[in-house]
Amino acid sequence: MSTVQKAVSLTGREREGLLGRLKEAQNKFGYVPKEFMAETAQSFGLPISEIYGLATFYSFLSTRPLGKYVIRICKSIPCYLQSAEMIIDSVAKEIGIRPGQTTADGKFSFELTNCIGACDMAPAMLINHEVYGNLTPGKIGEILKACK
Amino acid sequence: MPEKRILLKNCGVIDPRDINSYLAHGGFQAWEKAQKMSPDGLVAEIKASGLKGRGGAGFPCGLKWELVRKEPGDEKFLIANADEGEVGAFKDRYLLQGDPFTLIEGMAIAGYAVGAQKAYLYLRAEYHHLLDGLSNAIGQVKRKGFLKKLDIEIREGAGAYICGEESALMDSIEGKRGEARYKPPFPPSKGLWGKPTIINNVETLMNIPQIILHGPPWFCGMGTEQSKGTKLFSVSGDVEKPGVYELVLGSSLKELLDLAGAKSVKMVQVGGATGGIIPYSMISTPLAYETVLGSGAVTVFNESREVLDFIHRTMEFLAEESCGKCTPCREGTEVMIEILGRLATGDGRQEDIQALEDLSHTMMVSSLCGLGQAASIPVLDTLRYFRNEYETRIKQSVFLRSFRGLP
Numbered sequence: 001m002s003t004v005q006k007a008v009s010l011t012g013r014e015r016e017g018l019l020g021r022l023k024e025a026q027n028k029f030g031y032v033p034k035e036f037m038a039e040t041a042q043s044f045g046l047p048i049s050e051i052y053g054l055a056t057f058y059s060f061l062s063t064r065p066l067g068k069y070v071i072r073i074c075k076s077i078p079c080y081l082q083s084a085e086m087i088i089d090s091v092a093k094e095i096g097i098r099p100g101q102t103t104a105d106g107k108f109s110f111e112l113t114n115c116i117g118a119c120d121m122a123p124a125m126l127i128n129h130e131v132y133g134n135l136t137p138g139k140i141g142e143i144l145k146a147c148k
Numbered sequence: 149m150p151e152k153r154i155l156l157k158n159c160g161v162i163d164p165r166d167i168n169s170y171l172a173h174g175g176f177q178a179w180e181k182a183q184k185m186s187p188d189g190l191v192a193e194i195k196a197s198g199l200k201g202r203g204g205a206g207f208p209c210g211l212k213w214e215l216v217r218k219e220p221g222d223e224k225f226l227i228a229n230a231d232e233g234e235v236g237a238f239k240d241r242y243l244l245q246g247d248p249f250t251l252i253e254g255m256a257i258a259g260y261a262v263g264a265q266k267a268y269l270y271l272r273a274e275y276h277h278l279l280d281g282l283s284n285a286i287g288q289v290k291r292k293g294f295l296k297k298l299d300i301e302i303r304e305g306a307g308a309y310i311c312g313e314e315s316a317l318m319d320s321i322e323g324k325r326g327e328a329r330y331k332p333p334f335p336p337s338k339g340l341w342g343k344p345t346i347i348n349n350v351e352t353l354m355n356i357p358q359i360i361l362h363g364p365p366w367f368c369g370m371g372t373e374q375s376k377g378t379k380l381f382s383v384s385g386d387v388e389k390p391g392v393y394e395l396v397l398g399s400s401l402k403e404l405l406d407l408a409g410a411k412s413v414k415m416v417q418v419g420g421a422t423g424g425i426i427p428y429s430m431i432s433t434p435l436a437y438e439t440v441l442g443s444g445a446v447t448v449f450n451e452s453r454e455v456l457d458f459i460h461r462t463m464e465f466l467a468e469e470s471c472g473k474c475t476p477c478r479e480g481t482e483v484m485i486e487i488l489g490r491l492a493t494g495d496g497r498q499e500d501i502q503a504l505e506d507l508s509h510t511m512m513v514s515s516l517c518g519l520g521q522a523a524s525i526p527v528l529d530t531l532r533y534f535r536n537e538y539e540t541r542i543k544q545s546v547f548l549r550s551f552r553g554l555p
Binding site: 013015016017018019022023053054057058059060061076077078080081113114115116117118119120121122126129130131 | 274320
């Protein structure tokens, strides 16, 4: 079936699995590579722009390679009120990069994120999918050391 | 009106990994009772209870159910909204962690009442750590034979605040960018893939078993004229004991703050990033749909906090999370950042307050969804209660500029 035919036959439900596919790629490669976007676009009969649109819309998808450990520090108001800035600074000092960057060895990516729903343990952060709360600059070194 | 544990009664009591523990505490009795009732009878019970949506918008739950129930067609969907992205909200996380079974029981009853065979539990990506516990709970309920008529699938988000908005959430399930849809049609008539769809918040669904078990008069006996039952509040910020508190609706904000240990309060934001601002002088305001409620996120600010700093950060959040589909929200939030940013850094202009007010009203009437419509609420509220802080910043800015020979 040609891409055009596929697009026409698409009733709308086929793309239900699309977001899941992109998340799989994110887990496997640490990002959604260009080639993967092109292949996915073809198999779903969609323009690449649609896939790119998805990959750049959701904050847990990335179009550039992320490190093995993705640190996401919450910057929303409840964490900010509990001095999240200090945690941001101490992570930056510990791994030597600023938010938005990845270490040269590909071990850590450092991101700031919006509310992660851990305001009762503010300041809080996610490392990959694990939540760390009631953070102090003192705890950061220990937590990051445990990331092998 | 005191604390009352109805929704929280199982949290910390049952073992959330073991259905037998839930059954030993009266689990699935409501489901057994519901099965002996007709779907229309169930809808009538929920309508009579006066239960309103707990996610923020406060739409009457029974009415929503009735709309879906009455729609023709065999294929209908139920969605449990567990995309708790509201700033300062974590009560659903607490419920999902401590008592996943009540949610599943509520979903089973809702599915039966509205005639849905397929349900999605839409879980935000940030709550991936809850996934195993939820899958395990659904599996156990299934094996006990309580989910013969409803297939529940967990669908994870991928990080987007806007997906808590019901139409954006449906787009996300459909594999699209989570962008708000034009309404009407509303989800009860044309929702997921154009089919009748009911979307309820986790907390709303967890009220269902209790209402079915104890009856609408019991539920109506709690609360105010327009606000029945109890509500969970996620309290954070400048308090000694941040956490989830359950209060009868209509309880005063002061009662809640006393429980959480708030001191030297300057103001409180109720309802998350787009929630209303309550200054300390109005601390006895009742928490109810008639006054201020939203999703029940309560962020406390003490006297050391600067209003402009807070409001600037809040607007940065909203601009970042705007889906970008409609111009008033996409551009409006950006312009607000520009104005609030220069006010926060001491470069304000005389006309800034007027500009903020004009823009606020435009966004309120012309934005596509709740995000843009409500984005200016904290701006207008702080302008009402803390106008002097805005004016002082402007005076200082004008003074500073005069030294530099600027207008």
